[in-house]
Amino acid sequence: MLAESNKQLEVLNGGVFANGELPYFKDKIAKTGHFPLRPRKLEILQINVGYMCNQVCEHCHVDAGPDRKEIMTRETMSLCLDIVRTTGAHTLDLTGGAPEMNPDFRWFVEEAAKAGIKDFIVRSNLTIIRANKKYHDLPEFFKKHNVHVISSMPHYTRGKTDKQRGDGVFDKSIKALQELNAIGYGIPNSPLRLDLVYNPSGAFLPGDQAAMERDFKKALKEDFKIDFHNLFAITNLPISRFLDYLIASGNYEDYMYALVEAYNPAAVENVMCTNTLSIGWDGWIYDCDFNQMLGLKVASKIQHIRDYNETVLNDRNIIISQHCYGCTAGAGSSCQGSVV
Protein backbone atom coordinates (compact mmCIF):
# COMPACT_ATOMS: atom_id res chain seq x y z
CA MET A 1 0.00 0.00 0.00
CA LEU A 2 1.25 3.45 -0.93
CA ALA A 3 0.57 4.43 2.64
CA GLU A 4 2.74 7.47 2.88
CA SER A 5 1.10 10.42 1.28
CA ASN A 6 4.40 11.52 -0.22
CA LYS A 7 4.52 8.43 -2.34
CA GLN A 8 0.95 8.96 -3.46
CA LEU A 9 1.67 12.55 -4.39
CA GLU A 10 4.75 11.44 -6.29
CA VAL A 11 2.59 9.12 -8.36
CA LEU A 12 -0.01 11.84 -8.92
CA ASN A 13 2.62 14.35 -9.99
CA GLY A 14 4.61 11.97 -12.16
CA GLY A 15 3.90 9.70 -15.10
CA VAL A 16 1.42 10.97 -17.67
CA PHE A 17 1.39 14.39 -15.98
CA ALA A 18 5.14 14.86 -15.74
CA ASN A 19 5.66 13.87 -19.37
CA GLY A 20 3.05 16.36 -20.55
CA GLU A 21 0.52 13.85 -21.90
CA LEU A 22 -2.06 15.20 -19.46
CA PRO A 23 -2.23 18.72 -17.96
CA TYR A 24 -1.68 19.34 -14.26
CA PHE A 25 -4.90 20.22 -12.42
CA LYS A 26 -3.42 23.58 -11.53
CA ASP A 27 -2.87 24.47 -15.20
CA LYS A 28 -6.26 23.16 -16.20
CA ILE A 29 -8.15 25.36 -13.73
CA ALA A 30 -5.88 28.32 -14.40
CA LYS A 31 -7.27 28.41 -17.95
CA THR A 32 -10.69 29.36 -16.61
CA GLY A 33 -9.29 31.66 -13.95
CA HIS A 34 -9.85 29.33 -11.02
CA PHE A 35 -6.28 29.15 -9.82
CA PRO A 36 -5.49 29.51 -6.98
CA LEU A 37 -8.55 27.77 -5.61
CA ARG A 38 -9.93 29.79 -2.69
CA PRO A 39 -12.52 29.01 -0.02
CA ARG A 40 -15.84 30.84 0.17
CA LYS A 41 -17.99 31.04 3.26
CA LEU A 42 -17.89 27.99 5.52
CA GLU A 43 -21.15 26.06 5.38
CA ILE A 44 -20.24 22.48 6.16
CA LEU A 45 -17.97 20.91 8.73
CA GLN A 46 -17.07 17.38 7.85
CA ILE A 47 -15.78 15.64 10.91
CA ASN A 48 -14.04 12.32 11.19
CA VAL A 49 -14.93 11.18 14.69
CA GLY A 50 -12.61 8.18 14.69
CA TYR A 51 -11.47 5.07 12.87
CA MET A 52 -13.33 2.52 14.96
CA CYS A 53 -15.74 0.47 12.85
CA ASN A 54 -17.70 -2.76 13.09
CA GLN A 55 -16.64 -3.60 9.54
CA VAL A 56 -13.27 -4.08 7.89
CA CYS A 57 -13.93 -3.27 4.23
CA GLU A 58 -11.12 -4.12 1.91
CA HIS A 59 -11.10 -0.73 0.25
CA CYS A 60 -11.68 1.38 3.35
CA HIS A 61 -9.83 4.67 2.99
CA VAL A 62 -8.92 4.92 6.65
CA ASP A 63 -8.32 1.23 7.30
CA ALA A 64 -11.08 1.34 9.87
CA GLY A 65 -11.82 -1.60 12.11
CA PRO A 66 -12.89 -2.70 15.59
CA ASP A 67 -9.40 -2.33 17.07
CA ARG A 68 -8.56 1.18 15.94
CA LYS A 69 -7.86 3.51 18.83
CA GLU A 70 -8.03 6.86 17.02
CA ILE A 71 -11.18 8.38 18.49
CA MET A 72 -12.28 12.01 18.68
CA THR A 73 -12.61 13.24 22.26
CA ARG A 74 -15.49 15.20 23.73
CA GLU A 75 -13.18 18.23 24.05
CA THR A 76 -12.47 18.21 20.33
CA MET A 77 -16.17 17.82 19.60
CA SER A 78 -16.84 20.89 21.75
CA LEU A 79 -14.32 22.85 19.71
CA CYS A 80 -16.18 21.81 16.54
CA LEU A 81 -19.40 23.13 18.06
CA ASP A 82 -17.67 26.42 18.89
CA ILE A 83 -16.86 26.77 15.20
CA VAL A 84 -20.50 26.17 14.37
CA ARG A 85 -21.56 28.89 16.80
CA THR A 86 -19.07 31.47 15.56
CA THR A 87 -19.27 30.85 11.81
CA GLY A 88 -22.91 29.97 11.35
CA ALA A 89 -22.01 26.78 9.48
CA HIS A 90 -25.32 24.98 8.99
CA THR A 91 -24.27 21.40 8.39
CA LEU A 92 -22.28 18.84 10.34
CA ASP A 93 -21.29 15.78 8.38
CA LEU A 94 -19.94 12.92 10.50
CA THR A 95 -17.73 10.24 9.03
CA GLY A 96 -15.44 7.60 10.45
CA GLY A 97 -15.11 4.63 10.92
CA ALA A 98 -18.60 4.12 12.16
CA PRO A 99 -19.43 7.48 13.80
CA GLU A 100 -21.98 5.76 16.02
CA MET A 101 -19.16 3.85 17.77
CA ASN A 102 -17.59 6.97 19.19
CA PRO A 103 -18.49 6.85 22.91
CA ASP A 104 -19.54 10.51 22.80
CA PHE A 105 -21.56 10.22 19.61
CA ARG A 106 -24.95 10.63 21.27
CA TRP A 107 -23.74 13.49 23.40
CA PHE A 108 -22.46 15.21 20.25
CA VAL A 109 -25.78 14.84 18.44
CA GLU A 110 -27.66 16.34 21.37
CA GLU A 111 -25.24 19.26 21.79
CA ALA A 112 -25.24 20.00 18.06
CA ALA A 113 -28.99 20.44 18.14
CA LYS A 114 -28.55 23.00 20.91
CA ALA A 115 -25.87 24.79 18.89
CA GLY A 116 -28.43 25.29 16.13
CA ILE A 117 -27.24 22.88 13.45
CA LYS A 118 -29.80 22.62 10.67
CA ASP A 119 -28.53 19.48 9.01
CA PHE A 120 -26.80 16.84 11.09
CA ILE A 121 -25.53 14.14 8.77
CA VAL A 122 -24.31 10.75 9.91
CA ARG A 123 -22.56 8.62 7.32
CA SER A 124 -23.85 5.33 8.63
CA ASN A 125 -22.69 1.99 7.27
CA LEU A 126 -26.16 0.60 8.16
CA THR A 127 -24.79 -2.73 9.44
CA ILE A 128 -23.88 -1.01 12.73
CA ILE A 129 -27.57 -0.90 13.62
CA ARG A 130 -27.67 -4.69 13.70
CA ALA A 131 -24.10 -5.19 14.94
CA ASN A 132 -24.70 -5.19 18.68
CA LYS A 133 -27.63 -4.82 21.05
CA LYS A 134 -26.48 -1.42 22.22
CA TYR A 135 -27.00 -0.06 18.71
CA HIS A 136 -30.43 -1.55 18.04
CA ASP A 137 -32.16 1.64 19.16
CA LEU A 138 -30.15 3.85 16.80
CA PRO A 139 -33.00 4.35 14.31
CA GLU A 140 -35.20 5.71 17.11
CA PHE A 141 -32.35 7.88 18.37
CA PHE A 142 -31.81 9.24 14.86
CA LYS A 143 -35.48 10.00 14.56
CA LYS A 144 -35.66 11.75 17.90
CA HIS A 145 -32.88 14.12 16.90
CA ASN A 146 -33.79 14.42 13.25
CA VAL A 147 -30.43 13.02 12.17
CA HIS A 148 -29.93 12.92 8.41
CA VAL A 149 -28.76 9.43 7.49
CA ILE A 150 -26.54 8.90 4.46
CA SER A 151 -25.40 5.40 3.66
CA SER A 152 -23.25 3.68 1.13
CA MET A 153 -24.89 1.22 -1.20
CA PRO A 154 -22.47 -0.01 -3.86
CA HIS A 155 -25.25 -1.61 -5.87
CA TYR A 156 -28.82 -2.78 -5.67
CA THR A 157 -27.75 -6.38 -6.21
CA ARG A 158 -26.29 -8.57 -3.50
CA GLY A 159 -23.25 -9.78 -5.45
CA LYS A 160 -21.79 -6.38 -6.23
CA THR A 161 -22.41 -5.03 -2.74
CA ASP A 162 -20.89 -7.96 -0.90
CA LYS A 163 -17.89 -7.96 -3.21
CA GLN A 164 -17.11 -4.37 -2.24
CA ARG A 165 -18.07 -4.42 1.41
CA GLY A 166 -17.92 -8.03 2.61
CA ASP A 167 -20.15 -11.10 2.73
CA GLY A 168 -23.55 -10.59 4.26
CA VAL A 169 -23.34 -6.78 4.14
CA PHE A 170 -26.07 -6.51 1.55
CA ASP A 171 -28.68 -8.44 3.53
CA LYS A 172 -27.86 -6.55 6.71
CA SER A 173 -28.03 -3.22 4.91
CA ILE A 174 -31.40 -4.10 3.41
CA LYS A 175 -32.74 -4.99 6.87
CA ALA A 176 -31.45 -1.72 8.29
CA LEU A 177 -33.03 0.28 5.46
CA GLN A 178 -36.34 -1.46 6.04
CA GLU A 179 -36.16 -0.62 9.72
CA LEU A 180 -35.44 3.02 8.93
CA ASN A 181 -38.35 3.06 6.48
CA ALA A 182 -40.62 1.57 9.13
CA ILE A 183 -40.14 4.58 11.41
CA GLY A 184 -40.53 7.09 8.59
CA TYR A 185 -37.02 7.53 7.19
CA GLY A 186 -36.72 7.87 3.42
CA ILE A 187 -40.46 7.88 2.75
CA PRO A 188 -41.42 10.42 0.04
CA ASN A 189 -42.02 13.85 1.63
CA SER A 190 -40.90 12.65 5.04
CA PRO A 191 -38.65 15.17 6.83
CA LEU A 192 -36.54 12.24 8.08
CA ARG A 193 -33.85 12.25 5.38
CA LEU A 194 -32.38 9.00 4.15
CA ASP A 195 -30.01 9.23 1.21
CA LEU A 196 -27.80 6.64 -0.40
CA VAL A 197 -24.31 6.99 -1.78
CA TYR A 198 -23.21 5.06 -4.79
CA ASN A 199 -19.59 4.87 -5.82
CA PRO A 200 -18.33 2.64 -8.62
CA SER A 201 -16.79 -0.64 -7.54
CA GLY A 202 -13.91 -0.46 -9.99
CA ALA A 203 -11.90 1.66 -12.39
CA PHE A 204 -14.78 3.49 -14.00
CA LEU A 205 -16.68 6.72 -13.41
CA PRO A 206 -20.21 6.86 -12.00
CA GLY A 207 -22.97 7.17 -14.56
CA ASP A 208 -25.54 9.94 -14.63
CA GLN A 209 -26.79 10.48 -11.09
CA ALA A 210 -30.46 10.89 -12.00
CA ALA A 211 -30.51 7.74 -14.13
CA MET A 212 -28.72 5.75 -11.42
CA GLU A 213 -31.20 7.02 -8.85
CA ARG A 214 -34.11 5.86 -10.99
CA ASP A 215 -32.59 2.38 -11.34
CA PHE A 216 -31.81 2.11 -7.62
CA LYS A 217 -35.28 3.28 -6.63
CA LYS A 218 -37.01 0.89 -8.97
CA ALA A 219 -34.93 -2.13 -7.96
CA LEU A 220 -34.98 -1.51 -4.21
CA LYS A 221 -38.71 -0.86 -4.27
CA GLU A 222 -39.59 -3.89 -6.38
CA ASP A 223 -37.29 -6.33 -4.63
CA PHE A 224 -37.38 -5.12 -1.03
CA LYS A 225 -40.11 -2.44 -0.75
CA ILE A 226 -37.44 0.08 0.25
CA ASP A 227 -37.80 3.85 -0.14
CA PHE A 228 -35.05 6.44 0.07
CA HIS A 229 -34.73 10.09 -0.89
CA ASN A 230 -31.70 10.82 -3.06
CA LEU A 231 -28.88 8.86 -4.53
CA PHE A 232 -25.49 10.59 -4.58
CA ALA A 233 -23.19 9.28 -7.27
CA ILE A 234 -19.63 9.83 -6.09
CA THR A 235 -16.47 9.48 -8.16
CA ASN A 236 -13.64 7.47 -6.63
CA LEU A 237 -10.63 9.73 -6.21
CA PRO A 238 -7.26 8.27 -7.12
CA ILE A 239 -5.83 8.19 -3.60
CA SER A 240 -5.24 5.69 -0.79
CA ARG A 241 -6.32 2.16 -1.46
CA PHE A 242 -8.12 3.01 -4.63
CA LEU A 243 -4.88 4.38 -6.03
CA ASP A 244 -3.12 1.17 -5.03
CA TYR A 245 -5.83 -0.78 -6.78
CA LEU A 246 -5.61 1.34 -9.94
CA ILE A 247 -1.88 0.79 -10.16
CA ALA A 248 -1.95 -2.91 -9.29
CA SER A 249 -4.69 -3.60 -11.84
CA GLY A 250 -2.99 -1.64 -14.61
CA ASN A 251 -5.87 0.85 -14.80
CA TYR A 252 -4.17 3.96 -13.44
CA GLU A 253 -3.38 5.72 -16.72
CA ASP A 254 -6.72 4.98 -18.33
CA TYR A 255 -8.50 6.20 -15.22
CA MET A 256 -6.59 9.49 -15.16
CA TYR A 257 -7.31 9.95 -18.86
CA ALA A 258 -11.00 9.36 -18.20
CA LEU A 259 -11.02 11.89 -15.34
CA VAL A 260 -9.21 14.55 -17.34
CA GLU A 261 -11.37 13.95 -20.41
CA ALA A 262 -14.51 14.38 -18.30
CA TYR A 263 -13.21 17.64 -16.80
CA ASN A 264 -16.06 20.10 -16.42
CA PRO A 265 -15.16 23.73 -15.70
CA ALA A 266 -18.65 24.31 -14.29
CA ALA A 267 -17.89 21.78 -11.55
CA VAL A 268 -14.79 23.69 -10.42
CA GLU A 269 -16.98 26.51 -9.11
CA ASN A 270 -18.65 24.14 -6.71
CA VAL A 271 -15.98 21.72 -5.57
CA MET A 272 -16.75 20.99 -1.96
CA CYS A 273 -13.54 22.44 -0.51
CA THR A 274 -14.94 25.87 -1.33
CA ASN A 275 -17.59 25.67 1.41
CA THR A 276 -16.42 22.78 3.59
CA LEU A 277 -13.68 22.11 6.09
CA SER A 278 -12.63 18.65 7.06
CA ILE A 279 -11.62 17.98 10.66
CA GLY A 280 -9.56 14.96 11.65
CA TRP A 281 -10.28 12.87 14.75
CA ASP A 282 -7.42 14.70 16.50
CA GLY A 283 -8.58 18.19 15.54
CA TRP A 284 -6.31 18.96 12.60
CA ILE A 285 -7.91 20.92 9.78
CA TYR A 286 -7.90 19.90 6.12
CA ASP A 287 -9.40 21.38 2.93
CA CYS A 288 -11.40 18.20 2.37
CA ASP A 289 -11.66 14.59 3.37
CA PHE A 290 -9.37 13.58 0.51
CA ASN A 291 -6.61 15.94 1.54
CA GLN A 292 -7.06 14.55 5.02
CA MET A 293 -6.41 11.06 3.68
CA LEU A 294 -3.33 12.41 1.94
CA GLY A 295 -2.19 13.99 5.20
CA LEU A 296 -2.24 17.49 3.67
CA LYS A 297 -3.19 19.95 6.42
CA VAL A 298 -4.53 23.33 5.32
CA ALA A 299 -1.96 25.78 4.00
CA SER A 300 -2.53 28.32 6.76
CA LYS A 301 -0.99 29.52 10.01
CA ILE A 302 -4.04 27.98 11.64
CA GLN A 303 -4.00 24.24 11.29
CA HIS A 304 -5.73 23.00 14.42
CA ILE A 305 -9.24 23.75 15.62
CA ARG A 306 -8.07 24.84 19.06
CA ASP A 307 -6.62 27.93 17.26
CA TYR A 308 -9.56 28.37 14.90
CA ASN A 309 -9.86 31.79 13.33
CA GLU A 310 -12.26 32.24 10.48
CA THR A 311 -10.60 35.25 8.87
CA VAL A 312 -7.12 33.79 8.89
CA LEU A 313 -8.27 30.42 7.62
CA ASN A 314 -10.40 31.83 4.86
CA ASP A 315 -7.40 33.70 3.54
CA ARG A 316 -5.68 30.59 2.24
CA ASN A 317 -5.12 28.74 -0.99
CA ILE A 318 -6.64 25.29 -1.16
CA ILE A 319 -4.05 22.56 -1.68
CA ILE A 320 -4.69 20.82 -4.97
CA SER A 321 -3.13 18.03 -6.94
CA GLN A 322 -4.16 15.67 -9.70
CA HIS A 323 -6.57 13.76 -7.42
CA CYS A 324 -8.77 16.88 -7.65
CA TYR A 325 -9.77 15.83 -11.17
CA GLY A 326 -12.05 13.37 -9.36
CA CYS A 327 -14.12 16.30 -8.10
CA THR A 328 -14.51 17.95 -11.51
CA ALA A 329 -15.31 15.00 -13.77
CA GLY A 330 -18.67 15.06 -15.54
CA ALA A 331 -21.34 16.52 -13.30
CA GLY A 332 -18.70 16.85 -10.58
CA SER A 333 -18.50 14.94 -7.36
CA SER A 334 -18.72 15.86 -3.70
CA CYS A 335 -19.76 14.06 -0.56
CA GLN A 336 -23.29 15.06 -1.54
CA GLY A 337 -23.04 13.78 -5.09
CA SER A 338 -23.02 15.80 -8.30
CA VAL A 339 -22.37 19.53 -8.05
CA VAL A 340 -23.69 20.81 -11.39
Next chain:
Amino acid sequence: MANSYYDPADLRKFGNITEWSEELGNRFFEYYGKVFEEGALSAREKSLIALAVAHVVKCPYCIDAYTKDGLQRGITKEEMMEAVHAGAAIESGATLVHGVQMMNKYNKLSM
Protein backbone atom coordinates in the same frame (compact mmCIF):
# COMPACT_ATOMS: atom_id res chain seq x y z
CA MET B 1 4.57 2.03 -34.69
CA ALA B 2 2.81 -0.53 -32.58
CA ASN B 3 3.68 -4.06 -33.49
CA SER B 4 0.12 -5.31 -33.42
CA TYR B 5 -2.97 -4.24 -35.32
CA TYR B 6 -4.88 -3.25 -32.22
CA ASP B 7 -3.51 -1.06 -29.42
CA PRO B 8 -5.90 -0.31 -26.52
CA ALA B 9 -4.39 3.18 -26.23
CA ASP B 10 -5.64 3.95 -29.77
CA LEU B 11 -9.20 4.15 -28.48
CA ARG B 12 -8.33 7.44 -26.74
CA LYS B 13 -7.18 8.78 -30.10
CA PHE B 14 -10.48 8.03 -31.83
CA GLY B 15 -11.27 11.75 -31.91
CA ASN B 16 -8.17 12.35 -34.01
CA ILE B 17 -9.93 11.05 -37.12
CA THR B 18 -11.39 14.54 -37.52
CA GLU B 19 -7.90 15.87 -38.19
CA TRP B 20 -7.79 14.43 -41.69
CA SER B 21 -11.39 15.11 -42.56
CA GLU B 22 -12.82 17.65 -40.25
CA GLU B 23 -16.36 18.08 -41.47
CA LEU B 24 -17.15 14.41 -41.89
CA GLY B 25 -15.46 13.56 -38.62
CA ASN B 26 -17.36 16.20 -36.70
CA ARG B 27 -20.64 15.19 -38.26
CA PHE B 28 -20.02 11.60 -37.34
CA PHE B 29 -19.27 12.39 -33.70
CA GLU B 30 -22.24 14.69 -33.44
CA TYR B 31 -24.49 11.99 -34.86
CA TYR B 32 -22.92 9.37 -32.61
CA GLY B 33 -23.48 11.48 -29.53
CA LYS B 34 -27.10 12.14 -30.47
CA VAL B 35 -27.83 8.47 -31.06
CA PHE B 36 -26.85 7.53 -27.53
CA GLU B 37 -28.85 10.22 -25.75
CA GLU B 38 -32.01 9.36 -23.85
CA GLY B 39 -34.83 9.00 -26.37
CA ALA B 40 -37.66 6.58 -27.05
CA LEU B 41 -35.09 4.08 -25.86
CA SER B 42 -33.22 4.79 -22.64
CA ALA B 43 -29.48 5.43 -22.81
CA ARG B 44 -29.14 2.26 -20.75
CA GLU B 45 -30.97 0.15 -23.32
CA LYS B 46 -28.90 1.64 -26.12
CA SER B 47 -25.72 0.85 -24.24
CA LEU B 48 -26.71 -2.84 -24.16
CA ILE B 49 -27.59 -2.81 -27.87
CA ALA B 50 -24.21 -1.23 -28.60
CA LEU B 51 -22.49 -3.93 -26.56
CA ALA B 52 -24.27 -6.69 -28.49
CA VAL B 53 -23.43 -5.10 -31.85
CA ALA B 54 -19.84 -4.53 -30.74
CA HIS B 55 -19.52 -8.29 -30.36
CA VAL B 56 -21.22 -9.07 -33.63
CA VAL B 57 -18.92 -6.72 -35.55
CA LYS B 58 -16.08 -7.95 -33.32
CA CYS B 59 -14.66 -4.55 -32.58
CA PRO B 60 -12.31 -4.79 -29.57
CA TYR B 61 -12.42 -1.03 -29.03
CA CYS B 62 -16.21 -0.99 -28.85
CA ILE B 63 -16.24 -4.03 -26.57
CA ASP B 64 -13.90 -2.24 -24.13
CA ALA B 65 -15.86 0.99 -24.42
CA TYR B 66 -19.32 -0.49 -23.91
CA THR B 67 -18.30 -2.84 -21.14
CA LYS B 68 -17.05 0.22 -19.27
CA ASP B 69 -20.11 2.21 -20.28
CA GLY B 70 -22.31 -0.58 -18.92
CA LEU B 71 -20.43 -0.63 -15.62
CA GLN B 72 -20.84 3.13 -15.35
CA ARG B 73 -24.56 2.76 -15.83
CA GLY B 74 -24.81 0.04 -13.21
CA ILE B 75 -25.63 -2.64 -15.77
CA THR B 76 -24.94 -6.08 -14.30
CA LYS B 77 -22.68 -8.70 -15.83
CA GLU B 78 -25.66 -11.00 -16.29
CA GLU B 79 -27.42 -8.34 -18.37
CA MET B 80 -24.28 -7.77 -20.41
CA MET B 81 -23.83 -11.45 -21.14
CA GLU B 82 -27.46 -11.82 -22.18
CA ALA B 83 -27.01 -8.94 -24.58
CA VAL B 84 -23.99 -10.69 -26.09
CA HIS B 85 -26.09 -13.83 -26.48
CA ALA B 86 -28.81 -11.84 -28.21
CA GLY B 87 -26.22 -10.63 -30.70
CA ALA B 88 -24.75 -14.10 -31.10
CA ALA B 89 -28.18 -15.67 -31.61
CA ILE B 90 -29.01 -13.25 -34.41
CA GLU B 91 -25.62 -13.78 -35.96
CA SER B 92 -25.87 -17.58 -35.90
CA GLY B 93 -29.52 -17.38 -36.95
CA ALA B 94 -28.48 -15.30 -39.91
CA THR B 95 -26.06 -18.04 -40.89
CA LEU B 96 -28.51 -20.85 -40.33
CA VAL B 97 -31.42 -19.25 -42.12
CA HIS B 98 -29.27 -19.43 -45.24
CA GLY B 99 -29.57 -23.18 -44.78
CA VAL B 100 -32.96 -22.77 -46.37
CA GLN B 101 -31.30 -21.38 -49.49
CA MET B 102 -28.99 -24.37 -49.48
CA MET B 103 -31.97 -26.70 -49.15
CA ASN B 104 -33.81 -24.92 -51.97
CA LYS B 105 -30.83 -25.18 -54.26
CA TYR B 106 -30.21 -28.78 -53.32
CA ASN B 107 -33.80 -29.72 -54.03
CA LYS B 108 -33.85 -27.82 -57.28
CA LEU B 109 -30.77 -29.56 -58.55
CA SER B 110 -31.82 -33.01 -57.41
CA MET B 111 -34.11 -35.35 -59.33
